[in-house]
Amino acid sequence: MEQLTRILTGILHKAARMLPPGRREWAEAVAAEAGQVPPGWPRLRWLAGGLRLVAGEATMMRKTVYWLGIGAVAATAAWVVWLSWRTSPAADAQTVTDRVRVLVGVAALVVLPWVGRRRGWFGPVGSSLTARLVRVAGCAAVCGLGLTVLRMDSHLAPGPHGPGPFSLPREIAALVLLGIAAAALAVVKIRWPDADAGVMWAITGVAGLLVLFTVPLQALVIGLAAGIFAVTSRRSPVADASLAVGVLTGLAVGLTIALAIYELNTPTDRYVDLMLLITFVATLLFAAFAGVAAAWLLPGTGDPQEVRMARTNQGLLAGSVAGAVCGLLLTNFFVVAVFMMIVGPLLGAGGGALGGAVAADHPPRSLPGRSWAAGLFVRF
């Protein structure tokens, strides 16, 4: 018992040091009082309370770290903008395209959270550590995408490479399309207030596709940033466990595919078909596994039919997240894999839905009543 008390006291002292200076003294106060508490269980309980205090204050620290992360992303975004003006010759038509892409990406990162705060679609960020981490890491990945594009183009000689030089009419056309879509949505909402949500989604989808064909990379970056903010917002339908499973699976499959591509890459592009096959099959399979895991991690209480539906949905969402993360990662490594930013989430959604449906039909066996783990959780 004395040994345990010493260990807990040591942990409390160490944990107190991790708190910000203004909060540290409170944890130290608990430790200072511990000597007055009768030895044995009362003192242990006292020290455990101190650790609970530290854990509670660490939540505040988590918020601070999140805002520091957002600050770092903002600084990186500013650096990318600066690089886009510095690394490539201004005479290169491609440079102008890069600058527009970078500015669009940075604008999406800046404007969407502000929109989300007002309307609640993209923000505020969810309270879990997963949501905060994914949001910061996702924004950093969008900045990484900008850096990749700049790095690639800065090594190329001026000329008509990539998706083509800057075209002012095309950019204007995309903006006009967006304006028309927004106006159409507003008109439908005013004229037919009871209109089905499907109609609104259809208008948004058609407008999105048209913009995607007009200015592909800009539309993708905006869609990507919107997706990151939407899945990590407080109103997100993606459960924390599904988000974590999706992101981890996406990173795993992305890295696996990247390694396979490095191994198979030859100057003659001999194995391109094989690389594509590996990319598609691996994304589909990993997303199916993510779907199974997400479905099983969803608590299964309530109406069995509703639970089944909810599990399938979580499988689909986890698979989509896995596919999107894989696509983003591959595009960061090889810009030519940009098609995976569209194909990845679609394949992931398919695989995830399949895995989720299978897992929903075969729910995990509940833990036996005398299980040590079950007892532990009941006790807590």
Add this chain to the structure above:
Amino acid sequence: MSRRTAFSAQTLALLAALATEPSVWRHGYDLARETGLKSGTLYPILVRLADREIVEACWEEDQPAGRPRRHLYRLTTEGLATATAALAAVPAPAARAARPDRAAAPRRLAREGP
């Protein structure tokens, strides 16, 4: 229908304990014994009350022999007014529950001794 106050029952119990002798500096274990609150509940409440400047805190000035210096707490002037108003707004049964009663302190703390 009872009127809701801004403070939880535990916070009211702590405010009541501090308001009994507002000029006296109290330490955490003393307050825990009087209110029956565990350290994991007591200290977060003290932190929030200090953030709102209802409670002021300081370390003992002199180093006592044989034990570390204690962190001490008492109500600020505004805090005393807030506590008095909050306790007065609580319905009678809840106020009785919030008022610290050394004799009725939980058995857990009674076992622990002075």
